[in-house]
Amino acid sequence: MKGSSKIFLILLTAVSMLFFVGCSSDDDTDTVRLAEVTRSIFYAPQYVAISEGFFEEEGIKVDLTTTWGGDNTMTTLLAGGADIALVGAETSIYVYAQEANDPAINFAALTQQDGTFLVSREKISNFDWEMLKGSTFLGQRIGGMPQMVGEHVLRKHGIDPHRDLNLIQNIDFGNIPSAFASGTGDYVQLFEPTATQFELDGIGHIVASFGIESGTVPYTGFMAKESFIKNNRDVIERFTRALYKAQQWVESSSNEEIARSIQPFFSDTDIEIIENVVHNYKSQGSYATTPRIKEEAWENLQQIMDQAGELPMKVEYEKLVNTKFADKVME
Structure with a gap:
């Protein structure tokens, strides 16, 4: 089954599910429900942002759920079961091709290579x-x-x-x-x-x-529904700023420091293996060093999808990528 057909089924599923959309908050903190496509050392900067307190510094409490697979993750996001999703950018193209009324918009990069x-x-x-x-x-x-x-x-x-x-x-x-x-x-x-x-x-x-x-592709990143971004710009900006802090921290820290920081998320994995994996990914540039999704990476993604016969339609960079928040926090 083609990827776009899978997402069509996701949309049908989403219509039948009733979740409350939006992040909860108290006087000091906004709780953001984040759905990650899988649990992986490949996503080290995300866990660093949590463990090193960067989200907390920005007044955000992350409610992290692993939704195991792109289809499930996108279903959760579209149906309102999550405010933000960490998932492959290709899923946003599949959704857009189905003429979604409230498409998923990519606003921050986490990984910039295949893993x-x-x-x-x-x-x-x-x-x-x-x-x-x-x-x-x-x-x-x-x-x-x-x-x-x-x-x-x-x-x-x-x-x-x-x-x-x-x-x-x-x-x-x-x-x-x-x-x-x-x-x-x-x-x-x-x-x-x-x-x-x-x-x-x-x-x-x-x-x-x-x-x-x-080469460089927006392999895994953060996206939210267009309506959520419109109604929660301050939350998205603070989320992106926390991510950028974590990306800078990962870039300047040793493999051992990164491994220690994210070990609580991988309690069944030896610290030496975590450190070795971090080395493999960091040394080849897998972790994005800024949250900005580059246009050339977006075009490379679509070329790869097209070559595989999985690109339902060509989508302009500006349609599904919002760089305003990344650009602002990087100023």
């Missing part, structure tokens, strides 16, 4: 993308950004993903690591910390980064 890595079963000293030809490649689910980026990178290196290798895309996201660990595939596309854990366990070896290869 997956290419992991090989065998250790490779001098990796070359040509090595994937004729191999079995365990990719991500059809219609998701990881899959679209994965195919984009393969094509960039002269590999037809549907002709030059055996591409497996029918395994659920949560089961991909276990499928590779049990012997399926010569290569797999994985998020952290699984990629690092596989290296430590001797299951696989990181040989390339899809984030580096695909």
Whole structure:
């Protein structure tokens, strides 16, 4: 099913759900309901903003909920179950293409690259993308950004993903690591910390980064319904300012300091692994250093979607990206 069709189903679901829209507040603090698409070290600056008190400094209490998946996250946002969503920018395009009366507007960037890595079963000293030809490649689910980026990178290196290798895309996201660990595939596309854990366990070896290869995209960011932004400009500005403080803090802090700050959000993960993952993402520039979503990144996103056959329509940058709040807090 195409991504835009999925979002159409989301809209139908949203119509039938009744949530109160808006953030609650008392005399000193506004409570913002934030829905995150998944729990990931990839989103370190968000957790830093909470743990280091940057939201609190701006008079915001964050009620954080993990909604597990782009479809669920967008459903929650559109139906009023959240004030702000952390999710891939492509979902806002799917919603807009369905002529939504109250579209989701992207107002702040969190990650600016794809967060997956290419992991090989065998250790490779001098990796070359040509090595994937004729191999079995365990990719991500059809219609998701990881899959679209994965195919984009393969094509960039002269590999037809549907002709030059055996591409497996029918395994659920949560089961991909276990499928590779049990012997399926010569290569797999994985998020952290699984990629690092596989290296430590001797299951696989990181040989390339899809984030580096695909370039800058508004991969994951914060969005809210147009009506919410209009009615809560001060809240959005303070939220964005807190995020920017966290982004600056992450940029200037050591991997160890960042790992300690976000460890409470990953209690089941060893601090050494968190630190290693932070290093992998920070060293390649995965974390956005400012909340401003760049126009060239937006265009790159649509090019990747179009190449994958998942772009329902071309949407102008100004239609779904609001940079006013980012620009103001960066002054």
